Amino acid sequence: MNVDITGAKILFRLPFGIVITETQVNMWIVMLVIALLCKFLTHNMKIKPAGKRQVIAEYLVKMASNFVKENMGEGFMKFTPFIAALFSLASFSSLSSLFGMYPPTSDLNTTLGWAIIVFVMITYYKIKTNGILGYAKGLTEPFAVMTPFNILGEFSTPISMAFRMFGNTASGAVISALLYAGLAWLSNLVLQWLPEALSSIPLLQLGLPAILSIYFDLFSSVLQAFIFCMLTMLYVSSAASND
């Protein structure tokens, strides 16, 4: 019995070492779904709400706007579409595992890319608020000796965000894979007195993986997407504040 824990399948290779993997394709599918959903919800909107679709669209926009307003303040309302995009992409990517797809969030490159965007935003707001010199000076505080650690600290933010999201999704996949393999082995062991054709059916795989799947695929997916958005908002708004 062997269990392979691997990354995304490489679908095809392009020049300059560019590889197109399941991650990319699944993310494009997720993006397409989100885009179609947006188009569907906002189709044929009227000033007097005409149908459920428009009510849902308005509810989502208002909810996202209030969420950003509460966590970042009035001055960051232009962040709302970004946070909404981040949350929908992160949660839908993780949820795609429900359809047996390889979740793009279990690829470190995906979460790292998002974390880099957040890092750029944080740094941009720190420099915008304190000035480039103020930002550089902030790195040397409280002592000049601390400078390397402060720089490490700056980079640790996006890295920890990227690994948190990746780790949670990927570990779910790993645990699910291990559990399936383990249960297959166990059921083979228990049912070995049956004829070969019957004992090879992993009966014990029924039930327990479904419960774990509810946690890893549904709950954890949404929760991690939420945490990622929450951290983005908090880091960016605190970078823009003066203290």
Place this chain on the structure above:
Amino acid sequence: MPETLEFLSVNFWQTLMSIGNLIILFLIVKKLLFKPVNDILKKRSEEVDKIYSEAEELRVKAKTDKDIYEDKLKSAKNETDLMIKTATERAEHRGEEIISKATLEAENRKKKAESEISLAKKKAVNEMKDKITDMVITLSQQVVEKEIDSKIHETLIDTAIDELGESV
């Protein structure tokens, strides 16, 4: 077994694509969801403002109309009051006139009646005088035919006049 990436691997292009995908989705969400919805919300609030201001205008207009009509009603009431007053005065005046005329006429008639009565009296008295004279003459002739007694004459005449006076 298809070719795969390592479970934990960092690939520059993959990361770049992830960045690009998020930015593209941000633009999609902004353009397809937030812009139309916010436009609609803005239009709706504008329309609500418009409805409110229209309602306010109507309210103000209704109030001025009401004031105008109330004024008109008030002036109409004053006018009717005046008309009634004038009419009453005129009627009173006219009534007084009629009464005074009637009184005058009644007095005239009374005077006329009185003068007629006095005329009739005079006439009656004259007639009486004529009768008395006749009677006196008759009596005198009777007396002269018998014997002349002044005492009897006097008594006779007095009696005759008294009788006449009682009958008149």
